[in-house]
Amino acid sequence: MNIAIQGILGSFHHIVAHQYFGEDVNLTECLSFDVMPQLMNSNKVDGAVMAIENTLAGSILSNYALIDEFDLRIHGEVHLPIHHNLMALEGQSLSDIKEVWSHPMAILQCRKYFRDYPNIKLVEESDTAEVAKQIQDKKLMGIAAIASNMAAEIYNLNIIESEIQTRKQNYTRFFILKKSNGNIHTTNEVNKASLRFVTHHHTGSLSEVLRIFASFNMNLSKIQSLPIIDNPWNYSFFADVVFDDYQQFQKAIIEVKNKVSDLKVIGEYKQSKRKHDS
Amino acid sequence: MNIAIQGILGSFHHIVAHQYFGEDVNLTECLSFDVMPQLMNSNKVDGAVMAIENTLAGSILSNYALIDEFDLRIHGEVHLPIHHNLMALEGQSLSDIKEVWSHPMAILQCRKYFRDYPNIKLVEESDTAEVAKQIQDKKLMGIAAIASNMAAEIYNLNIIESEIQTRKQNYTRFFILKKSNGNIHTTNEVNKASLRFVTHHHTGSLSEVLRIFASFNMNLSKIQSLPIIDNPWNYSFFADVVFDDYQQFQKAIIEVKNKVSDLKVIGEYKQSKRKHDS
Incomplete structure (x- = not known):
């Protein structure tokens, strides 16, 4: 297994790769996130570790854009306490x-x-x-x-x-990425999904989507609207949902598809536990 | 009128202050956002200009935190095209x-x-x-x-x-801030509000809040969940809503208050038009 990480050995991405794949994994060091999709799409690596949000800085929108543009899939997530x-x-x-x-x-x-x-x-x-x-x-x-x-x-x-970060409880969430045709988990391990969708123009369209999630017992664990400049009345959203029953999740997705102008399931994976600092 | 800006004369905050208050305004130069609440609360300035989000970098969560902690109020917004x-x-x-x-x-x-x-x-x-x-x-x-x-x-x-920014359509949204007891616009000018609320634990609680907004003809122009570390099943949201009728907005707020554990109207103001680059 060969995994791309941002940075070199000793980086936080290295720590995450070891946590997720074990210490025997081969690592490909990258000095920017931008090269990761190319490495994956040319099969030079089997996957990548990519930081996606931090408790202090918020979401890294440019990484969301990379995932979207190159049609990558989320295979898992890791919440790492960051000690600077x-x-x-x-x-x-x-x-x-x-x-x-x-x-x-x-x-x-x-x-x-x-x-x-x-x-x-x-x-x-x-x-x-x-x-x-x-x-x-x-x-x-x-x-x-x-x-x-x-x-x-x-x-x-x-x-x-040690511990010079502003917030002592400083977490970064990382995605484990694979190509869109990469293997995914078995469905009984899956209890979380990341979605991207665009709602229709009318008032209340997001509320309708969220009502569907709720009616299928899915919990929203993140939502973020994206600033769209050219068409300020069309909204694009990244959302994460957590669920117990994969069949229910699939049914919800079919219903949501009828309510939005565009829906992509960016990943189905196992929710990571946030460990408190030891 | 004395307004705090981030940076010195020639900064983007200076440009925004001139656009909003005219060229006769007195400016107090600040070398960090953190000093702005103190300047406002000690009446050394009448208000402040504060960048809050950018099309490339996303929201500046630390500025949302400052606004919340020092109980500041949003008096207006400006979308400025940023030319680097x-x-x-x-x-x-x-x-x-x-x-x-x-x-x-x-x-x-x-x-x-x-x-x-x-x-x-x-x-x-x-x-x-x-x-x-x-x-x-x-x-x-x-x-x-x-x-x-x-x-x-x-x-x-x-x-x-010139124009060395990555995205040619690069906008930053700025808040015009006042102290919580500062004067606000007359209600007939107000068609947008920024809210912070915390939803209850049960599935679908955000959907219920958004349904209320929709039923009062309010459009959601931004929503962002905040990462809460210590209590991962309690969510905090920043949302912006746009409306035509201030009375309807007030009625909606009363209904939403019954559905959430905490609601604060951070500002009621006039929506700014996003001008395209000339």
């Missing part, structure tokens, strides 16, 4: 640090911490772990990374301060 | 540029452009216009800003490349 740590070469302390390099999302999640250190310059890089590796490879002084414990271990850096 | 331009000192060309400094959101919106220039380092700063000012004040060579046309004019920089 400030790390540098052995012997460096906070007062030595002039610049912190990290992924934009990691910087965003630690912004409050750095307010107390206005002299530290925050620089965007494409991956949290990649910076940790660079600091070690090039023996960079005065530079720190924001990355996982795993990255500190792999690249042998010293953690100057 | 790469600018530097006169005489500098693209090949001279080693680093680009800008606001994280601006960098995010121009990420695709910079993929063709992997040697240019992207550095986060707190404001787009502030960088333009610094480049001029300190005569910085090799550094470019991503900022508005207005910033290029005010700080006398040369635009190396």
Whole structure:
């Protein structure tokens, strides 16, 4: 099994890939999400791990757009508690640090911490772990990374301060993606689905769709309208539903199809438990 | 009238403040959104302009959280087409540029452009216009800003490349905020409202709320569920509704209050037209 991850070994995507597929999985390191669909569609990888939303930053709409555009399928989800740590070469302390390099999302999640250190310059890089590796490879002084414990271990850096994220309960939700013709779970494992649909113009059309979900005992666990510029009265939605009975889910989908102008089931999968931080 | 804006003169918030309040308004420059509620609550300003969502990046959940925590009220909205331009000192060309400094959101919106220039380092700063000012004040060579046309004019920089945002139709929606006891519009101007509510535990509770909106001829123009970590079966929503008849809106609110465990009307205001780029 070969799985594409965003970032290099030690990234949060690496941690998720191990949790989901076990430690024997082969990983293909990607320095942007954009290359993942190509890798999947050319069969260079069997799947991918892709961050989709975070408790602080919200949904990554551009990743929803990639999934939609390349017609990828969600095979599973993982909620990972994100622990950000400030790390540098052995012997460096906070007062030595002039610049912190990290992924934009990691910087965003630690912004409050750095307010107390206005002299530290925050620089965007494409991956949290990649910076940790660079600091070690090039023996960079005065530079720190924001990355996982795993990255500190792999690249042998010293953690100057741990848990620097703004919200201590900081979760990121990741999708496990496959090509649309990839294998899916057996139906008795499936209790969650991600949908994309476009409602008709009339008032109350979303309410009708949600009423159908409710009548089939499906719980809505996420809904998000997408900003559509060119046609402000047509709405597009991403929704997640949770259910106990797969047959009921299938019946609901048939009814919803009659109520919307477009419906795509992006994935049927097993809901992940959100583990609290240990 | 004194209005707080994120960033300094030449920022997109400055452009919005002029559009909404006219060019005679006094502006208080803020280098973060967090200081705005304090300025408002201590009556140092009469209101604030705050970016709330973008067509590419989605909602700024942390600003929704600020509005909620400090009990601010939305007085209006503006949809601004965002044109990002790469600018530097006169005489500098693209090949001279080693680093680009800008606001994280601006960098995010121009990420695709910079993929063709992997040697240019992207550095986060707190404001787009502030960088333009610094480049001029300190005569910085090799550094470019991503900022508005207005910033290029005010700080006398040369635009190396215009319209570098990934999506040409790139809009940001801004809220005009006032304190909760601030004056509001007359009701005959009001045709839109922003709400926050928490639904009860049972299946279909959101559908019931939306059905009420529909039965009073209110159109949903945005809905977003918020990730709640500690209680995954309680949902919190931010929703915007559009209506023609203010009396109907008031009746709907009374009915919705009986269906949810918490409801707050964050603002009643006039819907802004999204102008297409000229």
